Amino acid sequence: xxxxxxxxxxxxxxxxxxxxxxxxxxxxxxxxxxxxxxxxxxxxxxxxxxxxxxxxxxxxxxxxxxxxxxxxxxxxxxxxxxxxxxxxxxxxxxxxxxxxxxxxxxxxxxxxxxxxxxxxxxxxxxxxxxxxxxxxxxxxxxxxxxxxxxxxxxxxxxxxxxxxxxxxxxxxxxxxxxxxxxxxxxxxxxxxxxxxxxxxxxxxxxxxxxxxxxxxxxxxxxxxxxxxxxxxxxxxxxxxxxxxxxxxxxxxxxxxxxxxxxxx
Numbered sequence: 108x109x110x111x112x113x114x115x116x117x118x119x120x121x122x123x124x125x126x127x128x129x130x131x132x133x134x135x136x137x138x139x140x141x142x143x144x145x146x147x148x149x150x151x152x153x154x155x156x157x158x159x160x161x162x163x164x165x166x167x168x169x170x171x172x173x174x175x176x177x178x179x180x181x182x183x184x185x186x187x188x189x190x191x192x193x194x195x196x197x198x199x200x201x202x203x204x205x206x207x208x209x210x211x212x213x214x215x216x217x218x219x220x221x222x223x224x225x226x227x228x229x230x231x232x233x234x235x236x237x238x239x240x241x242x243x244x245x246x247x248x249x250x251x252x253x254x255x256x257x258x259x260x261x262x263x264x265x266x267x268x269x270x271x272x273x274x275x276x277x278x279x280x281x282x283x284x285x286x287x288x289x290x291x292x293x294x295x296x297x298x299x300x301x302x303x304x305x306x307x308x309x310x311x312x313x314x315x316x317x318x319x320x321x322x323x324x325x326x327x328x329x330x331x332x333x334x335x336x337x338x339x340x341x342x343x344x345x346x347x348x349x350x351x352x353x354x355x356x357x358x359x360x361x362x363x364x365x366x367x368x369x370x371x
Contacts, residue, residue, distance in 0.1 A: 191234045206230070206241040207248070215252040218266060246272040253278060258293035258327070260300070267306045278308040289327065291357045298334065298353055302346055330356055 194202060209230045231238050231245060251273075253263045267274040300306050330353070337344055 191237060194233075194237060202240060203244070206237075206244045210241060210245045211248055215250045217252045217254075218262065242272060246270075246276045250277050257290045258297055259290065260293065260297040260306075264297070264300045264306055268300070274305070274307050276308070289357065289360065291354065294327075294357060295350060295353060298331075298349065299346065301331070301334070302349055 194205065197205070210228055228245070231241060253260070253266075255263065263278070267276075334349065334352075337349075
């Protein structure tokens, strides 16, 4: 697996996600939504659980019940009712600690090249309450990796658009994915999905260009950063303006590196 980049903060839509409770009518919410840090949603930046807060919240995972991930979950009883009941009896802070211990790790979660439903930890299938509480931690605090060739981000776009939680996850993009040629058609589809808020993460590279020479991968990363800043500064920029800008940038890449123009 090639080395992945540092992620740029999510370019989230300024609107607050619909907070529809996923649990049954008899379930009580675990935490008061009023305790949420406003920056979690309001600033349109990073989406993370507030682990340092006095109120280590779990209720951040209450999203639309039409989320594809939730439709995959069986509405049956817990896989292990005794174990689930023991977890339910713990205070929220301890439940969060258990969720993070089980769900988080240093390794990136590789989605692969073919779209499907990547296997999820068994904890997320325990019961509805645990899934409702833990899914936000799983998606918000892990790093998901995608292999993208020739700017074909279709797997990434489909994976994100099927779930609001996935769309707000942190992503890593492998440097190898941005080598020449860079398809203009694929690039425009990728940027359009981002412009429409179907995806939120902006790909970026740290200081990986050790030779100090520009290459298409770094140029692509800088393009997304520029578009991200432009969208923050000018919320009314039209898609036609963005499209014309991307086409001009792609043409300049082709002038510098003819390999960029091999795939249109």
